[in-house]
Amino acid sequence: MTGDETSVRAISVQSAPAAIGPYSQGVVAPPYVYVSGQLPIDPATGELDGSTAAVQAKRVLANLEAVLEAVGLTLADVVKTTVFLADLSDFAAVNEVYADRFVGAVLPARSTIEVAGLPRGAQVEIEAIAAIRAS
Template sequence: MNNAISTEKAPAAIGPYSQAVKAGDTIYVSGQLPIDPATGAFASDDITAQTRQSLTNIRSILEAAGTDMSKVVKTTVLLKSIADFAAMNEVYAQFFSEPYPARAAFQVAALPKDALVEIECVAVL
């Protein structure tokens, strides 16, 4: 049985989806835009701050699910510009330690609300 996970410490879904879903011992976190849940606005207009906010949102959702960043096994990073890869990677490295999760990173044509980054993940309990 699937159970929705939600927290006010991360932005509410902007469509018909859950912040995360628990299925068995696995947590699937929806793509997190860099929205500050306190203001409803982007944390900033630069990739460093936006990456930090997206990952902070993920951390908050995982905590609400009863797990943490050390239990993330896979991430997907969507970038508006692949030129931001190095700057995103510097911030990303501050949220994870070895063994690092598996990851895919893509440049996409556009992201919701014209964000610079969106990150999703899969974690275990």
């Protein structure tokens, strides 16, 4: 990270879908970065990407990673996630994708919640909190 390490600022990148409401893609609030819930939207087309929860989870994690990369972080810096599923029966499929992307000795804390619906008819949404590591 560069610049004032104590100031709160919004993250806005074109490599992840634009916010679809009055919120930021992410917020840097040292010592953490808060990434808004990412949907399986292809940032190039603005369209939902994938017809299964597993395929959608791959796009969601790629979008989440794009927001983190904008501030020099990776999925390895994530300390907490919340996974929202439209159908809890997709838990195993999404968990398999999640386990491929989050590896290491310390995995993020996580909550998984079944919801009545997600924006744009998505099956998966994931939000994250990442820690800014001291240089």
